[in-house]
Amino acid sequence: MNAQATDAHHDSDHDHHGPAPGLMRWVTTTNHKDIGTLYLWFSLIMFFIGGLMALVIRSELFQPGLQLVDPHFFNQMTTMHALVMIFGVVMPAFVGLANWMLPMMIGAPDMALPRMNNWSFWILPFGFAMMLSTLLMEGGGPAAGWTLYPPLSLQTGDAFPFLIFSIHLLGVSSIMGAINIVATIMNLRAPGMTFMKMPLFVWTWFITAYLLIAVMPVLAGAVTMLLTDKFFGTSFFDAAGGGDPVMFQHIFWFFGHPEVYILILPSFGLVSEIIPTFSRKRLFGYSSMVYATASIAFLSFIVWAHHMFTVGMPLAGEIFFMFTTMLIAVPTGVKVFNWVSTMWRGAMTFETPMLFALGFVVMFTIGGFSGLMLAMTPIDFQYHDTYFVVAHFHYVLVPGAIYGIIGGVYYWLPKWTGNMYSESLGKMHFWLSTIFVNVLFFPMHFVGLAGMPRRIPDYSVQFADFNQIATIGAFGFGFSQILLLVLVVKCIRGGEKATDQVWEGAEGLEWTVSSPAPYHTFSPQPVIK
């Protein structure tokens, strides 16, 4: 985009204060950059916690038979791993990036509702403390899978009400975060920053925020019904009273499928920022990207039952949900082709953010293809609840959503810290991650196709080889992430000074302010020509 800031540097002449001294700064801050930083650190910590849980799972699965952990604990690990990664890592990381970058990308002085912004963050650590503490309770943590299907989930021990209310807390946090983002984008754009000039990260977040506001309350409703079924004698999910456990699945997936797009759309935006910069070309098909994102978001509301093909549905339902699901591949394909076309004949260089973006395009597409296979009802009858599904969603989530996030972090790290990160460490991080992520997840396709069920601590011996390979990949991938931590800490502490523009091909308002970005930016606002 040709956005030009006219007076981005006039930051010194008015009543701006820097950050407050002391630790209370972080507790009471209303500054979007501080809050963004809090979100990102929180997400990184949760990434390691969730990662440790994954390593417990993979260690148990290194060999057939039961050796390391009790099966009940294994189930707690699969459940908590998913909840932590979804609600504690990917979503907070996106909100963190949004906090840091959205105001700077649209020329806004801060987020629209700064106090509420503080609260959306500060609910998270409490919500997760509550959720993680259930692991120590009588009867252990939740173990029925992150999808919480009744009647199994109703057999959870003391953890149950804590689990339900922690989900409520996380939901409140993300609804407030989303409302703030919508208000910021609608109300705080700089004069001249029209909707169709907004960077794609802003667009994808705008649409994601609507998804969040629309479906997080539905999840809240679903888990509330679980709570009343368990403690207050309602029969929503009990056939004896005229209810239906399948009803929970419908309500859950009405939330759940839009949720998986909540987990990917902002990464689409990040990749759409990174690829043009390092291709030194403008994004190919900007408006088609916007429309494709909106179509994906719309379609995501009418595909939910593809998670339930085998559960029992009228035939018309099976067919409807199969076709709508396959339709999503169209706008998704538009995006992939646009990214590739952006690179076509570009003057490309391969700094770390670009490597992660490219990894994203290739490996997300693999996950998209396995999704298409799963979308076909008769085929899904064979694949459902096998490791093939696990392979599918890990391809879209790890080298998909997470790669987008990591790419975004590398892309803007110099803007945040004022220092360049170590490119050689970054490249090492990328290559190790990429090799190991495939060692980890690719074999899951094979064991899944051969029929290995998911969420089981033991398996039949013929699956042993591929499982061992996957476990090796898991440890490799997990330990490679320590490089990210080292690199970020080193970059904060020093390094080659970054210029304002940082990357030769970077365009957009965030690159017009100094590096590191001043505590307050764009007040008064720039005028975009």
Place this chain on the structure above:
Amino acid sequence: MSEVAQQRYYVPEAAKWPIVGSISLTMLLGGFSSYLNGSASGSTVAFLGLGLLVIMLFGWFGTVIRESESGMYQAWEDKSFRMGMSWFIFSEVMFFAAFFGALFYAREFSVPWLLGEGSGGSTHQYLWPNFTEIWPTNGPENLGESDFHMGWWPLPFINTVILLTSGLTLTWAHHAIKSQNRSQIIWGLILTVCLGYIFVFLQGVEYMEAYHEGMKLTSGIYGSTFFMLTGFHGMHVTLGAIMLTVMLIRTMRGHFTAENHFAFEAAAWYWHFVDVVWLGLFIFVYIL
């Protein structure tokens, strides 16, 4: 977007209330959880948390009201508040949608399937061949005591009239705010708030009748959907009435000008929202 008029957006300095809010919510929900698990101290913690939450709300809203009254917000900030409130209401709509969805699903699918329709027929045949009840039902095992049908006449109908009237009196107050007719605002609000509390009271009377007939929260899917939908709605009416009571007190203290009365409008939107939800309830829970 900012017009030339307003250069600077108000960004508050340190905020101490959010963290109090997080602590209070954690105490409230954690305490309630351990109460549900049968712990003796759970309810104490929950009540302390609730108290702290109320303090937090007073503190937080108090700060915002003081800032508003001292003129720190202008049109630009006002617009953010408006968007915040409208999208909050939308999220509430979606929360109710989940429960309406459960109602529709039970009536359209799960109960007919239990009766032997469609592909779910075998459940009927093997588990509950004698189950014949259509809506309302407390299920094949006849859970709770009864599924006494809650008709729309007379109480729900009276309540519909009450809520619709309260919408009118509120609009009357809103017009008065624009023309700065203080006593009309106050009377409009008093009428609205009273109608709101009468609604909640009558809803309570209706619940007593239901329980008297043996129709309880535990009365199968009919009791579940009936009490959860009307119960959450009643809680929202109560909340809305409290909001409007605050607006009444603020009006009496001379707050709100013809231009600057966002809080009033926010409470009014909320009131109309509970109104509309009630119409949905009246049609789908009581009449059909």
